[in-house]
Amino acid sequence: MIKLNINQKVHQIDADPEMPLLWAIRDLVGLTGTKFGCGVAQCGACVVHLNGEAVRSCVTKLKRAQGQQITTIEGLSENNDHPLQIAWNEVSVPQCGYCHSGQIMSAAVLLIEKPNPTDEDIDNAMAGNICRCGTYPRIRKAIHMAAEMQKKGGV
Numbered sequence: 001m002i003k004l005n006i007n008q009k010v011h012q013i014d015a016d017p018e019m020p021l022l023w024a025i026r027d028l029v030g031l032t033g034t035k036f037g038c039g040v041a042q043c044g045a046c047v048v049h050l051n052g053e054a055v056r057s058c059v060t061k062l063k064r065a066q067g068q069q070i071t072t073i074e075g076l077s078e079n080n081d082h083p084l085q086i087a088w089n090e091v092s093v094p095q096c097g098y099c100h101s102g103q104i105m106s107a108a109v110l111l112i113e114k115p116n117p118t119d120e121d122i123d124n125a126m127a128g129n130i131c132r133c134g135t136y137p138r139i140r141k142a143i144h145m146a147a148e149m150q151k152k153g154g155v
Contacts, residue, residue, distance in 0.1 A: 002014075002015055002017060002062050002063075002066050003066060004024060004062070004066065004070060005067075005068065005069055005070060006031065006070045006072060006075070007031075007070070007074055007075025008069075011029050013028045013029070013062075015028060016062070017061065017062050017066075018061050018062070018063065019062050020057065020059060020060065020062075021048070021055075021057040021058075021065045021070070022034060022036060022046045022057035022060075024062055024065075025048065025057060025070075031072050033073035033074050033101045034047075034048055034072050034073060034102070035098055035099070037058070037099065037102070037130070038058070039058050040058070040059065041056035041058060041059040042130070043099070043102075043129070044056070044099065044102040044106060044129030044130060045098060045099050045102040045129075045130075046058040046102055047103075047105040047106050047129070048072050048105060049069075049105060049109065050068050050069070050070055051069050052071075053109065054105060054106045054108075071105075072101075072105075073101035076104065076105070076108060082104075082146075083111075083146035083147075083149035083150050084104045084107050084108055084111070084142065084143070084146040085104065086146070086149065087141075087143070087145035087146040087149065088100065088142050090145065091138045091142040093138045093139055093142050095135055096133050098132075099130060099131050099132070100131075102129055103129045103139060106126055106128070107125070107126065107142075107143050107146070110125040110126070111143070111146060111147055111150060115147060115150060115151065116147055117143065117144075122144075123140070126139060126140075
């Protein structure tokens, strides 16, 4: 049995310690906001936080995640009111929307590390997150908007 702390809730799962965290989150725990994209840590659709660090859950083994604080898009805020989630909607970032949970999770770490990011900071931090719809200018705009919300005490 493996014990995973996902979104402040402990889950006991019977799985191979070599199993990718993504499949435990989606298939065993039932949190489907984290998406499978490429399976080789290249697209960023599967980004979750592991002790506050953005990680690719498709290549993160359960044995590494055990005992860590795991946060998925479902755990980023209780009511989908994280400044990034609000900004994403305000700027109409998603088209297909598939990559956006991973995008938001990567951006959340960026805003913790750099509360007032430049365009270059955003481009560098988000470079590993692929959006097939090409909404990169709106992603950048939403991150700037969320940074402003956080500075003002945000929602």
